[in-house]
Amino acid sequence: MRAYRFRDYASLDSLQLGEEASAVPQRGEVLVGVRAVALNYRDIAMLRNRYPHRSKIGLIPCSDAAGEILAVGPDVTAFAARDRVISTFHPRWFGGEMPSTAATDGYGSERDGWLTESKLVSQEAVVRMPRGLSFEEAATLPCAGLTAWTALSGARPVRAGHTVLTLGSGGVSIFALQLAKACGARVIATTSSAEKAERLRALGADEVVNYRSCREWGEEVRALTAGRGVDRVVEVGGPATLKQSLRAVARGGEVVLIGFLSSDDPGIGYFELKQTVASIRSITVGDRAGLQEVVRVIESTGIRPIIDQVFPFENARAAFERLESGTHIGKVVIRCDATQPGHAP
């Protein structure tokens, strides 16, 4: 079977495809035939050596995949061959407190990831794929889908009656928009162009604010809530947008910190935080129980993940270039056909 590894941080040329030995599942393990891999901004950041946790040269990249079980080891009770599964971002964070091993468990950053034709993992490290989705769609859930759900959940879950603010058209933001609408919330989205605004409205956004034409968009968003503010901000922007997000949030609301898109850090004033009478919550994707909820929500609501473009496995590099261009709306996905029904794995 074949897999990609990145050999240095110099350029996308470092992403190289090679033949690797196949593996046989031991007790409790499953061999997954990878059918689709979805890219996240962190995958680019790692190749570019911009990720906060320095990634290791030589790893197989990518954290998010969908596939089907090719073989199971002894004592596997959760899955059988041909079952469809998706990967978990934190393969050993099942629920409750994040384990201390989480930082060294990251696929594609600390250990080999999923940009490979097949992969051997513990049966606890995958969950069943939602019915009704293609592999390409399902591959988008482990990081972007779960991150959005974690942001909308937590101790005070977003529901009907709430207003949610999403920022831009990246993978997490579009999932947040879809999931927030599915939960009955009103959604206000920010964007930079009339064209993207149109797309966001088509996806369900009740209001769209152009952050280019309205620099004080935090106040604009607040005005759209009759001065009350929004209940939740899915803050993917980072230092560049937090100040406005804090202006937009209602008393008792919550700004969920996800992003690190910008790297300059002007800092936040203490009184800007204090006077919100709101919360800020920093998250990191979410746990397996959360991903299982996402699967149920997707099945129950019929949400279809928004895919920007699908690239063949052989041209994975083009997928990274697409993501890097910043012009995508939704997720960039790599299709892997080696394990199609009929193929010998």
Next chain:
Amino acid sequence: MRAYRFRDYASLDSLQLGEEASAVPQRGEVLVGVRAVALNYRDIAMLRNRYPHRSKIGLIPCSDAAGEILAVGPDVTAFAARDRVISTFHPRWFGGEMPSTAATDGYGSERDGWLTESKLVSQEAVVRMPRGLSFEEAATLPCAGLTAWTALSGARPVRAGHTVLTLGSGGVSIFALQLAKACGARVIATTSSAEKAERLRALGADEVVNYRSCREWGEEVRALTAGRGVDRVVEVGGPATLKQSLRAVARGGEVVLIGFLSSDDPGIGYFELKQTVASIRSITVGDRAGLQEVVRVIESTGIRPIIDQVFPFENARAAFERLESGTHIGKVVIRCDATQPGHAP
């Protein structure tokens, strides 16, 4: 101004309209011009002397009303004249633990209720009416709307990904259907006729089970969830239906006890409860903070309460008869026009 009082338990003839003295708001009080009153099953039960807490002869009946502020007393900061408001079912249960006075605070059972042209209450005993509703629609919220919301809320709020079971076509059940759909849940409803099934589907029910043709409807509902069971049952039926509801509920799910429609009580086996690995929660309407949430949810989602029929104030008796007939779908409402703009209160 005029008000109804019920003089004995003999028949609906005991409901008599009479002239009463008007009142002037003291400090912190508001005078509400009643515009609509919604009936609940308890209002009939009280007149028929079938209510668990024996009601007092001579009271003004009814707990649920919408109206507009005619005058405010000194130091009222929450409302001004012409503001539109709805009543609270438990006028002194604001949030947190139910106060010990709740049992003696009930409008229409322990103290004078709202079937009157105007009423004087503390500013804390009303909340603002949702924008976009008529008085008739808004009057349905204080008991039926809030009860349904309380049932769908609590420590584990119903959300997208959940399945909710509602029973029949009464006021609480239809609100539960509408609110559960607004929260993104899948809804299974039970009913007794194809005609009502059609109506429930039109209101958003994903599945309808006929409990007449399918006596073991608990199993039928479970089958509709691929054997997993429903996350929430809004149990308005009482002893007659609880056994089936317990069969329908998922592990970790919740059956919310609301009803007392039937009076014979075959009892529930301990192991029927135990083996559910689920919860049963008995509720009584809800608190003011919950009603304020209902107002926001109604405004935000555009839900319109389902009204069966509206009767004029002068013919309130017909409204009681309609409710007693059991053929209604949605709420039975009495309109009160005495305080229309232009009328002297």
Next chain:
Amino acid sequence: MRAYRFRDYASLDSLQLGEEASAVPQRGEVLVGVRAVALNYRDIAMLRNRYPHRSKIGLIPCSDAAGEILAVGPDVTAFAARDRVISTFHPRWFGGEMPSTAATDGYGSERDGWLTESKLVSQEAVVRMPRGLSFEEAATLPCAGLTAWTALSGARPVRAGHTVLTLGSGGVSIFALQLAKACGARVIATTSSAEKAERLRALGADEVVNYRSCREWGEEVRALTAGRGVDRVVEVGGPATLKQSLRAVARGGEVVLIGFLSSDDPGIGYFELKQTVASIRSITVGDRAGLQEVVRVIESTGIRPIIDQVFPFENARAAFERLESGTHIGKVVIRCDATQPGHAP
């Protein structure tokens, strides 16, 4: 290495010790040298064929153990040799919704249990043992300790200001007493003798009610709360006690169903449930995230599990007899010395 298996349901004679082959950990697995096993009522019920889920003849019994890691397989990141661990009751219920495989995952009922000198499991099926406890004490946590914690936790965790009712002197009840006190709650305990009452008071019970001398002990408990009722009942008794527990619970409180000590089932009236305005929650032990919380709570509060008596591995039968006698207070434990430091495993 040696292990017990039960060969039929006829008598405790069926519990037979035999030599078995040792195993070698595969990837992700750990070999645990068992140092102590704690008995639960279910272990007796299974041998006596009184367990709701019929157990399989020939299994190694028991679900709860403490031990130390003898060897780890490849890619085990959570543990190293000599680490001390305890078992999990539901080895694949990590958090979130209980998996559908839970019913077939039970140690000692559906698969081989822990009454063995060593056992091979996934690294995900054990958690680290609390510092400061002996193996005998730690072995009591996976079922009894976690069940008590689950009962006191949930969506509305027991805290200072709450009152908790515990029933009798069994393992779960004593843990519930200790943990509730550690959480700052007031505890009322029931018992059948002055001697046990003394012991319960020494363990921290604020009040003890004798259910023999006071048949309507539900009312007695309520009286001890000035009529308000208790916030939580840890209901281990089952059908025989539920009626009284429902009288003791406060509005908004919760009765947690754990027990099946009695088998006759007089049933509960619907209105007995309804009028409580409280909740009933049926639980089954708890998930791994909960057990990790228990470990932290034990370490942080210094709680020492109460052990009735410790029996040597060679005389496991005496431990079962002790439990069956019903005269124990706290947990009955079997010590296993085969894997002591210095012993070859």
Next chain:
Amino acid sequence: MRAYRFRDYASLDSLQLGEEASAVPQRGEVLVGVRAVALNYRDIAMLRNRYPHRSKIGLIPCSDAAGEILAVGPDVTAFAARDRVISTFHPRWFGGEMPSTAATDGYGSERDGWLTESKLVSQEAVVRMPRGLSFEEAATLPCAGLTAWTALSGARPVRAGHTVLTLGSGGVSIFALQLAKACGARVIATTSSAEKAERLRALGADEVVNYRSCREWGEEVRALTAGRGVDRVVEVGGPATLKQSLRAVARGGEVVLIGFLSSDDPGIGYFELKQTVASIRSITVGDRAGLQEVVRVIESTGIRPIIDQVFPFENARAAFERLESGTHIGKVVIRCDATQPGHAP
């Protein structure tokens, strides 16, 4: 009856005692004979014109009081004459979302406060005083006690197994220490002197860190948790301490923002927030339901509020001076004897 008003912001000389007209309770109102008033830092800040919301010249200051009901108006069902009560900080925030009127409801900042011999309020604006406390002790609860409780509560309540960090020896911090211990948490406190450290240990602090001798006390606190960090920080310091608090907090933990003791604001870096994988929650005292919980907790646990010093009503100025000195430990209280039993009100 007599009351204090502050006539300008120039100095404490502006605090002047004068005779005022007595009032008679209207419907739903109670007349409270004030027996004790507790000072908060905000009371000084207001007199010094350093409060964020500019206070109004001429008001009766102070928000926190205990007293007894002297008379009740018609239709008061919650209280009777001679009942003992405490004030609520936000008199119209009962539960749920903070009302929009909260900002203009503040006693002693926006409306007349409690530094008076008697005061007329709605029955909804007071709660019953805990049994077992003196008036002086009870007067400390409405702001400092409730603020500490709100900080330890919220969506993820502090419990046994958690570690709480408190800062210094002010009123809120000492309540937080006492309440966190009552909830079973481990408490780490910071202080500036060995003498205060001794006092904090006597009050239950498990560990005390001297922030003078250890400038990087955030790391020191984290080290005391074996690197895991604390679950909750009761952050009363403000901009001067937040940076260290963020270093001390565990992943998944929460820093609760209360303070504004310092006014220079160096700001917080975005990545300092992001990398915590924790939450920051800004609060403002709490609602009436929370204060009722505090009353139950105080009664149930036997906590006695820590009073620094009690001053007579006639010498209220000395109390303000004591608070301003910053040398107090616990609360500064003013006693008011005019309404003692036997006195004519």
